[in-house]
Amino acid sequence: MKKFLSIVLVLVMLVSCVAAFSACGKTNDNDTDTDTGVANDTGSAEVNKYADIKIGFIFLHDEKSTYDLNFIRAAEAAKVALGLSDDQVIIKTNIDESDDCYEAAADLADMGCDIVFADSFGHEDFMIKAAREFPNVQFCHATGTKAHTEGLANFHNAFADIYEGRYLAGVAAGLKLNEMIANGEFTAEEAKIGYVGAFPYAEVKSGYTSFYLGAKSVCPSVVMDVQFTGSWYDANAERETAIALINGGCKLISQHADSMGAPGACEENNVPNVSYNGSTVADCPNTFIVSSAINWQPYFEYIVNCVADGETIAADWCAGIEEGSVVLSAINEAAAAEGTAAKLEEVKKALADGTLKVFDTANFTVNGETLTSYMADVDTDAAYTGDTEVVSDGYFHESEYRSAPYFDVNIDGITLLNN
Amino acid sequence: MNKTEKIKREPLFHIVNRGRDAIPWWKGMLIRAAAIVFALAVCAVIMVILTKENPIEIYKTMFDGAFGTERRKWKLLQEIAVLLCISLAVTPAFKMQFWNIGAEGQALVGGLATAACMFYIGGKVPQGMLIIIMVAASIVAGAIWALIPAVFKAVWNTNETLFTLMMNYIAIQLVDVFVNIWAKNGSAVLSPMSEYGLPIIGDKKYLLNVIIVAALTVGMYIYLKYSKQGYEISVVGQSEKTAKYIGISVKKVIIRTMLVSGAVCGIAGLILVGGTNHNINTNTVGGNGFTAIMVSWLAKFNPIFMILTAFMIVFLDLGASHVTAMFRISSDICDIMIGIILFFIIGCEFFINYKLKFRSFGKGGEAK
Numbered sequence: 001m002k003k004f005l006s007i008v009l010v011l012v013m014l015v016s017c018v019a020a021f022s023a024c025g026k027t028n029d030n031d032t033d034t035d036t037g038v039a040n041d042t043g044s045a046e047v048n049k050y051a052d053i054k055i056g057f058i059f060l061h062d063e064k065s066t067y068d069l070n071f072i073r074a075a076e077a078a079k080v081a082l083g084l085s086d087d088q089v090i091i092k093t094n095i096d097e098s099d100d101c102y103e104a105a106a107d108l109a110d111m112g113c114d115i116v117f118a119d120s121f122g123h124e125d126f127m128i129k130a131a132r133e134f135p136n137v138q139f140c141h142a143t144g145t146k147a148h149t150e151g152l153a154n155f156h157n158a159f160a161d162i163y164e165g166r167y168l169a170g171v172a173a174g175l176k177l178n179e180m181i182a183n184g185e186f187t188a189e190e191a192k193i194g195y196v197g198a199f200p201y202a203e204v205k206s207g208y209t210s211f212y213l214g215a216k217s218v219c220p221s222v223v224m225d226v227q228f229t230g231s232w233y234d235a236n237a238e239r240e241t242a243i244a245l246i247n248g249g250c251k252l253i254s255q256h257a258d259s260m261g262a263p264g265a266c267e268e269n270n271v272p273n274v275s276y277n278g279s280t281v282a283d284c285p286n287t288f289i290v291s292s293a294i295n296w297q298p299y300f301e302y303i304v305n306c307v308a309d310g311e312t313i314a315a316d317w318c319a320g321i322e323e324g325s326v327v328l329s330a331i332n333e334a335a336a337a338e339g340t341a342a343k344l345e346e347v348k349k350a351l352a353d354g355t356l357k358v359f360d361t362a363n364f365t366v367n368g369e370t371l372t373s374y375m376a377d378v379d380t381d382a383a384y385t386g387d388t389e390v391v392s393d394g395y396f397h398e399s400e401y402r403s404a405p406y407f408d409v410n411i412d413g414i415t416l417l418n419n
Numbered sequence: 420m421n422k423t424e425k426i427k428r429e430p431l432f433h434i435v436n437r438g439r440d441a442i443p444w445w446k447g448m449l450i451r452a453a454a455i456v457f458a459l460a461v462c463a464v465i466m467v468i469l470t471k472e473n474p475i476e477i478y479k480t481m482f483d484g485a486f487g488t489e490r491r492k493w494k495l496l497q498e499i500a501v502l503l504c505i506s507l508a509v510t511p512a513f514k515m516q517f518w519n520i521g522a523e524g525q526a527l528v529g530g531l532a533t534a535a536c537m538f539y540i541g542g543k544v545p546q547g548m549l550i551i552i553m554v555a556a557s558i559v560a561g562a563i564w565a566l567i568p569a570v571f572k573a574v575w576n577t578n579e580t581l582f583t584l585m586m587n588y589i590a591i592q593l594v595d596v597f598v599n600i601w602a603k604n605g606s607a608v609l610s611p612m613s614e615y616g617l618p619i620i621g622d623k624k625y626l627l628n629v630i631i632v633a634a635l636t637v638g639m640y641i642y643l644k645y646s647k648q649g650y651e652i653s654v655v656g657q658s659e660k661t662a663k664y665i666g667i668s669v670k671k672v673i674i675r676t677m678l679v680s681g682a683v684c685g686i687a688g689l690i691l692v693g694g695t696n697h698n699i700n701t702n703t704v705g706g707n708g709f710t711a712i713m714v715s716w717l718a719k720f721n722p723i724f725m726i727l728t729a730f731m732i733v734f735l736d737l738g739a740s741h742v743t744a745m746f747r748i749s750s751d752i753c754d755i756m757i758g759i760i761l762f763f764i765i766g767c768e769f770f771i772n773y774k775l776k777f778r779s780f781g782k783g784g785e786a787k
Contacts (some may be wrong), residue, residue: 093743099695198556
């Protein structure tokens, strides 16, 4: 009687799902009621100019990547700060650097977004493709380089003066080295920093050079070894590289890559670490000193305000410490040298009022000589042709001619181990 | 004494293969439909527990994510086309009991060959010529990638599962190497070479892809069902000894079938790189090479049914990612949901292929 059996089986399944559905239906009615109640309260409390604005975000990965998490947090913070409702902010995660990005951007535009933002370098060409198709939607892209040459009114690049944050982090590193020298752990001549970099591109070079200059400003004898992993996120490679640097005599490690590989290796080997993208103190309580990061919240608020007020969004936007776009994490007193906080305050003030320039040509040499002229590849082309003079008034003008970094000079005191 | 008693005792139920007296198709469909409904109900309960969202709204959003706009419908068709193409590719090999899990790599090298043509000779030869070269290169590349493990299997009887799996990693690393050579910008991302892509029919940029795969589907159906080679494949799959006995060269069939498999994967790479992205990265095939295995199995290696199974998986995928965006819940929860639904759908096949026979009380024979 298999017929009978299967009918019974089907009936059992149907009955149980009907039961399940009706049960869910009930609980959820209550849920939605309370939800709308809360939304109405906040909605009526303020009359806001953002009422009709909708912004869509495209992120390469999701919360599991420190890089994307930094953007997601900023988006949430901007949403709260501007009082936007849930349906005014749409976040699409895990969008590949392929036609998927164009599809996601176009879909967000279809859904009525006034602004579409993408967070990864490789999204740029696909954002431009979407920008051409939707002239009335503003497309904003972090870390890109093409907005100022593409000539599109609705496509914009953004970055932050992260080199200022790196410089400050470098000062903290230099102070730590000084303390270790004073304690007799090694001599001033042995002071060497190890740096785990992702790729030998301008963004990374600009970062480690400013970090080194920061350290050198307080510990003049310091030198630095840099090794690239060839990946933005490769926990194993970053870990191995950090260990190799430590074995090579480096007394302090910093990194520009997105995993916990390098900080973790430092904690195991009890070597001080200056982190990036956010504090790693929870995992490295004994070795984490301080971390610099870009805070994207000011930019998100800026673009929403621009659209709300009908103003034009800058083709290249870049802000630093003063505007809150570059932030330092809390200093870990357990690992940092004494007096770090006070010194950082002092340097921060000098950077903010312009009396201190990170890439002051008086503070570094290239092949033993002072840099007096440098043609940087500001207008991106396949051959990396230098096209813009960026040294004037005694300093290298980083992130002024476009938002993304273009400092890619190899200065004295830094050894690239990959070469 | 106790022991013998235990041995004699009949279990509460035992599982019997339905075998020849399979249940009628409508009942099979009914069981499948019930499984889907049941899966949705279980998902709903989990959703409520984990997210406190209304499950009906979530299902509506899923539907919206797949069909909501003209663009989404096209995206759905495109994703089905890619997944179906790779599923078609693995099918002849599976039918032959050759466990080709290297479709990901075979499609990726097909895409890499396409990208190489676009990069090196794009603009240097007439566009029509370029397209012919691209098509040929992608098919040859995919076929070669499948040929290597096939030859090893046929000649030295190596384990094809491990071999094809390893070939995936080689393909991924190759793409990595070439992208690093080609990409001039800061993040090792290749700019799209849109001007050298496959032609676009009207303003429907995915239409050509869909037509190619539709033709392939019909072609594969005929090849497997009506051609002599298709028959040889199923004979080899069912029994190599029988195949040998009736004079089929098993080696030849293995190699020939894998060439077909790899060539179709190459076409999938062509569609992805030449017809869609116009660039390549290690994630271009995006796991479709593995998902295709499930599509093919669920459809019992029938190309026409694969349209349905591919649709179902793509629908779940697109729907779930829309849910992630709209309800701002973690994409992991959506993955759990997809997992549950697939579990039920695959699991219900058990009730279609087997029946539970309960212990009969009193007298022997079937329970009435």
